[in-house]
Amino acid sequence: MDISEFLISEEATMLEAMAQLDRVAKKVLFVVREDRFVAAITDGDIRRWILKKGSLDAKVRDIANYSPKSLPERKKGKAREYMKKHSIEALPIVDKNNNIVSIVLWTDEEISPRKHLNIPVVIMAGGLGTRLYPYTKILPKPLIPIGEIPVVEHIMNRFNQYGCEQFYLVVNHKKNMIKAYFNETEKNYNIDYIEEDKPLGTGGGISLLKGKIRSTFILSNCDILIEEDYDKVYNYHKEESNLITMVCSLKNIKIPYGVVEITETGEIERMKEKPEISFFANTGMYIVEPEVVDEFEDNTPAGFPDIIEKCRAKGGKIGIYPISENSWLDMGQFDEMEKMRRKLEGNE
Numbered sequence: 001m002d003i004s005e006f007l008i009s010e011e012a013t014m015l016e017a018m019a020q021l022d023r024v025a026k027k028v029l030f031v032v033r034e035d036r037f038v039a040a041i042t043d044g045d046i047r048r049w050i051l052k053k054g055s056l057d058a059k060v061r062d063i064a065n066y067s068p069k070s071l072p073e074r075k076k077g078k079a080r081e082y083m084k085k086h087s088i089e090a091l092p093i094v095d096k097n098n099n100i101v102s103i104v105l106w107t108d109e110e111i112s113p114r115k116h117l118n119i120p121v122v123i124m125a126g127g128l129g130t131r132l133y134p135y136t137k138i139l140p141k142p143l144i145p146i147g148e149i150p151v152v153e154h155i156m157n158r159f160n161q162y163g164c165e166q167f168y169l170v171v172n173h174k175k176n177m178i179k180a181y182f183n184e185t186e187k188n189y190n191i192d193y194i195e196e197d198k199p200l201g202t203g204g205g206i207s208l209l210k211g212k213i214r215s216t217f218i219l220s221n222c223d224i225l226i227e228e229d230y231d232k233v234y235n236y237h238k239e240e241s242n243l244i245t246m247v248c249s250l251k252n253i254k255i256p257y258g259v260v261e262i263t264e265t266g267e268i269e270r271m272k273e274k275p276e277i278s279f280f281a282n283t284g285m286y287i288v289e290p291e292v293v294d295e296f297e298d299n300t301p302a303g304f305p306d307i308i309e310k311c312r313a314k315g316g317k318i319g320i321y322p323i324s325e326n327s328w329l330d331m332g333q334f335d336e337m338e339k340m341r342r343k344l345e346g347n348e
Contacts, residue, residue, distance in 0.1 A: 003111055006090070006103055007032050008041065010061040014049070017041055017060050026105065028090050031064045036098045040068035070094045077147070079104040117162040117231050120213055124205060125152060125222040126172030126196050140174035142222040143181055144331070150181065151331050152222045156189065159218065162230045165189045168212070169222075170205035172196040200301050207296035214290050219304070221284035223331040226323065233321050237287040243316035244308055245287040248280040249328040280320060283328045287321075 008017055008029045020029055021043050031039035041064040049063045050056075070092045071079055083091050083106055093102045093110075103111045125142040142152035149157075156167055171178055171193050182191055194208045206219070216237070218230075226247055237245040254276045261270040286304070295307050312318050 003100060003103055006030050006111070007100070008060055009033075010038070010059065010064070012060045014046060014056065014058045014060065014063060017063075018043075018046060021046075026090050028088070030068070030092055030100060030103070031060055032100070037068070037070060037092055037094055037100050038098075039064035039066045041065065068092075070098075070100075072096070073101060076102075076104065080106075117234055118165060119215060119234070120166045120168060120217040121156070121159050121164050122168045122170065122206065122209065122213070122217055122219045123152060123155065123222050124220070125169045125178060126175070126199065126205060127222070140178055141331075142169075142178055143174075146331065151225070152178075153185070154225055155220060155222065156187075158225065159220075159230065160189050164218070167191045168194050168209060170194045170196065170208065172199060172205075197299070198301075200299065201303050206293055206304075206307075207298050207300065209293055210296075210298075213293060216290065217288055219286040219288050224284045225329040225331075226283060226285050227327045227329065228323050234287055236321055237319070240319050241317060242287070242319040243289050243311055244292060245319045245321050246308070247283045247285040247287075247323060248320045249283050249323050249325055250278065251281045251325055252276055252278050280322060281328075283323070283330075292316075 005020075005024055006026070006029055008020055008031055010031055010033055012020075017029060021027065027044075028040055028042045030037055031041060039061075041060055045063050045065060049058065054063070069082070069086055069088055071082060071094070073093055073095060075082075076093050079091050079093070083089070083104070089106045091104045092100045093104060095101050105111065123142075125140070127141060143150040145151075146154055152169075159167075165188075167189055169178065169191055172195070175193070175195060179193060192212070194205065194212075196205055196208070200207070216234070220226075228247070233245070233247060255274055257274065259272045259275055260268060261272075263269045282305070292307065292311060295310055296302065308318055
């Protein structure tokens with residue numbers, strides 16, 4: 001089911017709305033004007049119209065409710081509670097321009113626009129997760145829950161919304177737990193497990209994919225979630241003819257001290273009181289061309305940044321795709337993990 005099946009124009013007739021309600025079988029349609037959500041129309045609205053002897057030639061605009069219920073994206077985690085409070089079966093999630101980005105159903109199913117970014121996704125899921133000890137003494141980092149599902153499942157679900165159906169999980173630490181979890185999980189995508197015999201780092205594990213990936217692919221760490229339009233990232237990568245595109249987040253950090261710069265002779269040259277610095281940080285997500293896989297030495301530990309430098313030295317074009325600071329959710333530290341949980345549950 002796709003969002004478009006729930007959308008109807010103000011100019012549609014009542015009879016067309018009735019037929020569409022039958023097809024959707026969810027008792028509600030969402031009315032759009034120039035792609036923006038403006039109203040809702042239910043089978044109850046139509047029934048009341050008919051009982052009041054309203055014209056059977058009426059348009060949707062004559063019957064619809066122009067004070068409809070919706071939630072902004074940041075509060076999506078509250079959808080079920082909101083639907084229960086207002087006794088509704090389907091709830092639009094809207095962006096700041098009131099465009100519908102997804103629809104949450106009472107069954108907890110979320111309907112998003114159909115995307116066509118059907119490229120492989122490689123997720124590095126074999127690390128020890130030492131920054132999250134002692135959690136990772138019990139669970140592998142990919143299975144640490146954020147809300148009701150593990151972080152890696154959040155990541156995969158987000159890519160799957162954009163049409164990605166083939167996932168490669170590079171696993172090592174507590175790999176059998178990861179496999180067991182997904183073997184018991186209902187999913188509409190395929191997972192291949194790439195097993196490391198020894199830790200190979202962010203980059204070295206990709207050498208195990210030689211002969212398996214022959215198209216542009218996405219590489220992601222297992223503890224980050226990028227809230228961005230992946231189609232746009234991919235299209236930018238292709239338009240720029242990049243060998244690798246690194247997704248980077250703009251970071252602004254305020255130094256909580258007065259900063260002193262000195263001359264070579266030890267004199268004060270400049271003083272700055274609590275300066276703010278801005279820079280781009282590597283998020284851990286990349287769009288990668290398949291020939292990069294051949295740059296990895298078999299079973300040799302390496303970081304992906306090392307491979308980037310190697311590709312640059314050979315003349316390969318390496319680009320960045322900038323995103324805002326708020327579009328990067330990082331679970332690698334306890335405070336950031338809590339921030340991710342609050343945001344995904346709609347409390348931020």
